[in-house]
Amino acid sequence: xxxxxxxxxxxxxGDRRLRQQGxxxxxxxxMERYRKAAGFWAPHLExxxxxxxxxxxxxxxxxxxxxxxxxxGRLLDVPWEQIFPLxxxxxxxxxxxxxxxxxxxxxxxxxxKNIPKPVFEIGDLTASVVDTAAWAEHAIHAxxxxxxxxxxxxxxxxxxxxxxxxxARAYSDVRMVVSTNLISQLGYYPRRHVQSEFxxxxxxxxxxYDKAATSLEKYFDRVRARHIFDMASQKSAWAxxxxxxxxxxxxxxxxxxxxxxxxxxxxxxxxxxxxxxEPVFKWPVEILERNDPLNGQxxxxxxxxxxxxxxxxxxxxxxxxxxxxxxRDKGRIHIVEAWTRKPG
Numbered sequence: 279x280x281x282x283x284x285x286x287x288x289x290x291x292g293d294r295r296l297r298q299q300g301x302x303x304x305x306x307x308x309m310e311r312y313r314k315a316a317g318f319w320a321p322h323l324e325x326x327x328x329x330x331x332x333x334x335x336x337x338x339x340x341x342x343x344x345x346x347x348x349x350x351g352r353l354l355d356v357p358w359e360q361i362f363p364l365x366x367x368x369x370x371x372x373x374x375x376x377x378x379x380x381x382x383x384x385x386x387x388x389x390x391k392n393i394p395k396p397v398f399e400i401g402d403l404t405a406s407v408v409d410t411a412a413w414a415e416h417a418i419h420a421x422x423x424x425x426x427x428x429x430x431x432x433x434x435x436x437x438x439x440x441x442x443x444x445x446a447r448a449y450s451d452v453r454m455v456v457s458t459n460l461i462s463q464l465g466y467y468p469r470r471h472v473q474s475e476f477x478x479x480x481x482x483x484x485x486x487y488d489k490a491a492t493s494l495e496k497y498f499d500r501v502r503a504r505h506i507f508d509m510a511s512q513k514s515a516w517a518x519x520x521x522x523x524x525x526x527x528x529x530x531x532x533x534x535x536x537x538x539x540x541x542x543x544x545x546x547x548x549x550x551x552x553x554x555x556e557p558v559f560k561w562p563v564e565i566l567e568r569n570d571p572l573n574g575q576x577x578x579x580x581x582x583x584x585x586x587x588x589x590x591x592x593x594x595x596x597x598x599x600x601x602x603x604x605x606r607d608k609g610r611i612h613i614v615e616a617w618t619r620k621p622g
Contacts (some may be wrong), residue, residue: 293401295412299471301373305380309352311461319354319544322594322614326355326458327518329590329616333454333516342366344451346445346512348403348505348579349460350377356456363392365453370446373401373408373467391406404464404501405443410435411468415475424480428487431472435493438472440500445509452515460520461505462571495573502572506580513621520616523596526557527567529608530599536607537600547595549611557593557611558575567607577615586620 289614293351296302312319341364350370362368370381385393402408414431421427434438472494476484485491509517530536548560581587592614599609 284356295408296373296401299408299411300467302376304447304467305352305372305374305376306353311597311602312352312354315539315598316594317537318547318595318601319597320543321547321593323355325592325614326616327357327517327588328522329618330361330454330456331357333518334364336452336516337364340364342440342486343447343451344369344444345514346449346452346453346455346515347371348445348457348498349373349463350381350508351459352377352380354505355458358384359388359390361454362394362396362604363390363460366394367449367451368394368396369399369445369449370396371399371401371403373400373402384471388446399445400579403443403445404505405441406439406504407468407614409499410438410497411471413504414468414472416602418472418475418479422477424476424482424487426479427476428490432487432490434494435497436491438497440497440498440504442511443508444509445553452512455509456507456517457505457510457519457521459521461502461519461577462523463521464501464505465495466571470502499573499575502575504513506577509580510582510585510619515621517619518616519577520614521577522571522612523615524613525571526570526611526613527569527608528559528563528599528611529566531562533563537610538598539601546593547598548594549593551591551593555591555613557613577617581617581619588618592616597600 288586343365344367345365346369348371350356350372351374370377378400381396381398384575385396415431417434418427421430473484476482506519508521530538548556552558578587578589589611594614595613596612597605597610598615600606601609
């Protein structure tokens with residue numbers, strides 16, 4: 279892990295709940311994983327960059343308006359030097375306040391001198407999940423038993439609102455709104471926080487309590503639907519949203535080498551999709567597990583009826599087998615879906 283990342287983490291300050299719930303540390307984790315497997319990530323990152331570039335190519339020489347990037351991360355998949363100068367205002371939103379010094383350093387050494395000074399909005403860009411996870415933590419520790427806690431959590435998750443995000447009404451001149459690698463993550467850290475607090479309090483698995491666990495997932499369904507609706511509400515803006523719709527864990531078979539990082543990265547990071555949307559690997563593999571990070575939701579159905587949409591799909595080889603201690607004898611790919619919506 280780079281010392282500058284650690285320094286950013288140590289000196290970062292802001293809403294303490296963001297650190298407690300894992301958002302701040304997540305950025306360091308992303309960079310650490312990327313640095314280990316940059317070549318395997320490259321096709322995924324380039325696909326996102328290409329999708330955004332196609333949008334701004336429609337602008338011609340016209341400059342102005344606001345660019346919103348939701349869940350900015352480390353700008354790994356954003357062609358920021360090419361697109362930032364086309365806007366009058368750049369608004370970067372994230373729950374990790376370490377993105378601020380990182381991106382400021384990035385821009386300061388850029389040769390592109392026409393980049394507007396970014397506006398950072400650090401916090402919960404759903405205006406919902408951080409508060410809900412904090413409430414759940416309190417309910418868990420106030421309950422006398424795991425059964426009582428699960429009942430209270432189920433009631434709370436069923437009633438949890440998903441209000442309009444402040445960013446969705448803050449700017450009247452939004453020209454482009456971007457959300458990459460985010461929609462499946464909107465529930466990831468709140469879920470993990472609830473599960474962790476429940477286990478620490480009662481030494482039991484939260485998932486054992488089906489009603490509470492189901493209520494939590496239905497709440498995240500509403501969060502994701504609200505996220506896409508808020509993007510779509512920017513009617514005069516182009517919208518670009520990408521995210522994983524399927525997670526596949528695999529294991530290499532019939533090979534002596536079990537660390538793909540020791541080999542040259544093949545085209546498309548070694549995985550493509552066939553006509554049925556199934557992954558096709560360069561190597562013989564055994565599929566160990568499949569997971570749906572969207573709980574059965576279809577992103578197409580979240581966009582308002584009549585939206586002018588185009589879609590692409592590809593594979594993100596996020597963890598090649600052997601790249602990490604947890605993945606010494608297996609690897610993981612994400613099947614990604616990207617949606618572009620024209621204004622109107």
